[in-house]
Amino acid sequence: MLDQKALEEQRILLRRAEPFQNLEEYLAEGGFKALQKALTMQPMQIIDEIKRSFLRGRGGAGFPAGIKWDGVRNNPTGAHGLEPERYLVCNCSEGEPGTYKDRYLIQRNPYTLIEGMMIASYAIGTINAMICIKKIFTKEIAILERALEECRTAGYMGDNVMGSGNNLPLELTFGPDSYLLGEDRAQLEVIEGKPAWPRAKGIIPVYVGLYGQPTCVNNVETLSTVPHIIRNGAEWFKSIGTADSPGTMIFTLTGDVNRPGLYELPMGTPLSTLINVYGGGPLMERHVQAVFSGPTNAVIPADKLDTPLDYGSMRKIPSGLGSGGYTVLDNTACVLKMGLNFSRFLALESCGQCTSCKAGTGRITRNLELLEAGQGTEEIVLAILDDCQHIKGSGHCFLCTEEGIEIGSIFYNFPEVIVEHLEYGCLKDRHLIMPKIKNYDEATHTFTFDEGYYERCESEGKQINYPG
Ligand SMILES: Cc1cc2nc3c(=O)[nH]c(=O)nc-3n(C[C@H](O)[C@H](O)[C@H](O)COP(=O)(O)O)c2cc1C
Numbered sequence: 001m002l003d004q005k006a007l008e009e010q011r012i013l014l015r016r017a018e019p020f021q022n023l024e025e026y027l028a029e030g031g032f033k034a035l036q037k038a039l040t041m042q043p044m045q046i047i048d049e050i051k052r053s054f055l056r057g058r059g060g061a062g063f064p065a066g067i068k069w070d071g072v073r074n075n076p077t078g079a080h081g082l083e084p085e086r087y088l089v090c091n092c093s094e095g096e097p098g099t100y101k102d103r104y105l106i107q108r109n110p111y112t113l114i115e116g117m118m119i120a121s122y123a124i125g126t127i128n129a130m131i132c133i134k135k136i137f138t139k140e141i142a143i144l145e146r147a148l149e150e151c152r153t154a155g156y157m158g159d160n161v162m163g164s165g166n167n168l169p170l171e172l173t174f175g176p177d178s179y180l181l182g183e184d185r186a187q188l189e190v191i192e193g194k195p196a197w198p199r200a201k202g203i204i205p206v207y208v209g210l211y212g213q214p215t216c217v218n219n220v221e222t223l224s225t226v227p228h229i230i231r232n233g234a235e236w237f238k239s240i241g242t243a244d245s246p247g248t249m250i251f252t253l254t255g256d257v258n259r260p261g262l263y264e265l266p267m268g269t270p271l272s273t274l275i276n277v278y279g280g281g282p283l284m285e286r287h288v289q290a291v292f293s294g295p296t297n298a299v300i301p302a303d304k305l306d307t308p309l310d311y312g313s314m315r316k317i318p319s320g321l322g323s324g325g326y327t328v329l330d331n332t333a334c335v336l337k338m339g340l341n342f343s344r345f346l347a348l349e350s351c352g353q354c355t356s357c358k359a360g361t362g363r364i365t366r367n368l369e370l371l372e373a374g375q376g377t378e379e380i381v382l383a384i385l386d387d388c389q390h391i392k393g394s395g396h397c398f399l400c401t402e403e404g405i406e407i408g409s410i411f412y413n414f415p416e417v418i419v420e421h422l423e424y425g426c427l428k429d430r431h432l433i434m435p436k437i438k439n440y441d442e443a444t445h446t447f448t449f450d451e452g453y454y455e456r457c458e459s460e461g462k463q464i465n466y467p468g
């Protein structure tokens, strides 16, 4: 029997019902106590604690944060073989369709992120830290600017933090509304004043990051979790969630459910609990057909809904946690049409450095369009499958692999839908929005989506590379 109260008692980041209005409120609830404690510890003690907690990055890949911090701190070589100057970058670009948790976290509590970044900066030994945020996130920029000023004035960041003699600067940097801004190596290029084009595969930021220096890039949610671990200890953190994926995650639930929204749940909670208990299940007399985990992972069919939301279980089915954004499709929606939405998105966002990616996403998108329009043939289906296979791992970054995994998984999991499209074209002509989220109204559980996305791409010259 599901104990909803027990699930909610394990919340870490969204435990407080109301957003923090100012620094005083945060301090009144124990804010910056974790930083105070961290400053009495040796940097390696902090890194060991984060390693022991097995906190995994919440930006998509789930890489253990402590291992990354260790790599940056103990990398002996900087640019040109000189003494390293280390950087910390908080990835606040949140470009994944179907995800809103980082902006939501900042709206509710920018202070925990700042505190987490101060702890990370001290542990890693950075000369500078920055939050890289999209220029269009004006609401979150205003919140962060105000919070940073409060924290600087009160001595919780900047020079001589909390009288410890440590100088831990932190600034905001701004980037374009591009999906690739979220790719860590592209983000470093943007901070250096260049376009959001991912650096070549082998250039790992831990070794060669910002300005060629060792750099730690972490997600907003990852860094916001750090103060809780330092305050309460790695063992406490591991008592929540699963051994493979300790702690909680904030899930963004969109699509065909009664109560879309943002829900923090312990890792390991079944996906069906997120959808049916928190999301209120599908609309009356309908049932869940598929769940998309952004454009990144394989689509999840209805018979896998009981899969626990943790990295290992999701990988086994096989899909992924990604950044915790799940879009539900009920039986009135066309899964192939949703796949086409994501394929168009990836084809538009592909930067074009790798021919296999730009041409492959364009070709797959065109062939999906033909299938949707009832002009599909067996050759077209085979060409899509072939492209999905070959595009994986073929580029500098993971975007092309996302295309191969996601579109290929629709063919694998829903063969009857493909046959139907070959025979009749799309029989479910319901409009499906590409869930690139602009805003969330908590009171009404309503997301606003970026409906002007395609027009904006056109005006910015972003194009799909359709075959000639
Ligand atoms: C195309 C693409 C887009 C990405 N977008 C984001 C993003 O918006 N936010 C984010 O934190 N990570 C994003 N990532 C993952 C980052 O490259 C990186 O792994 C992450 O910021 C590391 O932080 P973490 O270890 O705390 O998760 C993206 C990756 C790819 C390939």
Ligand code: SF4
Residues within 6 Å of the ligand: 180, 197, 198, 349, 350, 351, 352, 353, 354, 355, 357, 358, 394, 395, 396, 397, 398, 399, 400
């Ligand atoms: S894989 Fe695609 S998005 Fe990534 S660098 Fe290559 S062309 Fe650009």
